[in-house]
Amino acid sequence: MRSALITLLFFIVPLMASTVNELSWPKEKTFLQFLEDHNVSQSLYYNLDEDDKEMVEMIFAGMEYHTLTSDTNQLLQALIPITEELQISIFEDQGNYKLEFVPVQYDIIRENISFELKTSLLNDLKSITGNSKLALELHAIFKDAIDFRRDLREGDRISVIYKRKLRLGRTWGIPEVEAAYIETHRKKHYAFYDEKAEGYFDEKAKPVQGMFLKYPLKWSRISSPFSSRRLHPILNEYRAHNGIDYAAPVGTPVWSVANGKAIYVGQKGGYGKTVVIQHKNGYLTKYAHLKGYAHGVRRGDYIKQGQIVGYVGNTGLSTGPHLHFGLYKGRVAINPAHIRGIKKDGLTGEHRRTYMAHVTTQMDTLHYYAENLTGGVTRIASLSYSENPGISR
Ligand SMILES: [Zn+2]
16 A cells, blocks of 8 residues: 555656655644745645635644655655545645645455453453554444443453455544444344444344434533523523533534434524534434534535534523533424433334345354454455545535
């Protein structure tokens, strides 16, 4: 894969002696400092339009990036990822530097990991894979089905089929779990990803996860619970409080608790800056008193579970920075404290039949590895080299 990068770079500068440098973006380094370090005019940044400037600001600390430098240490090209799919390319062209956004190139492979639990899912997976990414994914999949502290014991068997990306020979981005099996002393747990339903289901096509995440933000305390009657702190009259208020500092990210469609993004009376998302089965969630909206979140947009939609603020009728979080079924307000009890629908009909056929094969593979534990990783397939996924802007 290293050769792929070099090819890409050398395509631009075929004849110069040069070095590829693999680097990690330092904390608090700005893009302007980066340009200065390499004697590149800051006009490269200032000449960008506003959207492109915002994209450049998405560079974050710890991101692995590459530069190509000449034998006199002149910058010939830099490739700086800003998301899993998109990177900034800076290159020298006839004495001038140019900036473009280009797709990140990566391979996709499918692997199985199978082992007997020794300490904890997190520790064991960290020592096998070198990072905690897969453990976090498994935790998110099974958190409604398994109590990871109580249910898991030494000797429990785990077998997982997942896809991961390789960029320049290294793990890139978040692994995607396709099928997982956790056998505890009590129960066999299965999870299979279904693309059409965008979620995980078990061996009987029942949902493994609840429909919603428990919370839409990291909060410090509940400043006002759900109630059918409370004294409004500003209006000084009794009113229903159709949601939960979570106190948190201004700017705290707020995410959508489920997949859905943004049906409202804007000022909404006493709620101030508000986002409303419509979910399956007639559910709505409301995120109010926001300071502002996340970049690119507009009315009509499809929103993923966990996607940041805005930031905690104090807009509208609000006595201090907090998020008002509302949950509705149709027009009826539901107490968000009960959100975890709301289940997704199981698969039915033709959809279920297709799913079950696929699951039968997946189960065979999971069991095969669970019975012939490797204690590590087995590559099942190399799927593809990234076909230019397009530049999303
Ligand atoms: Zn409220």
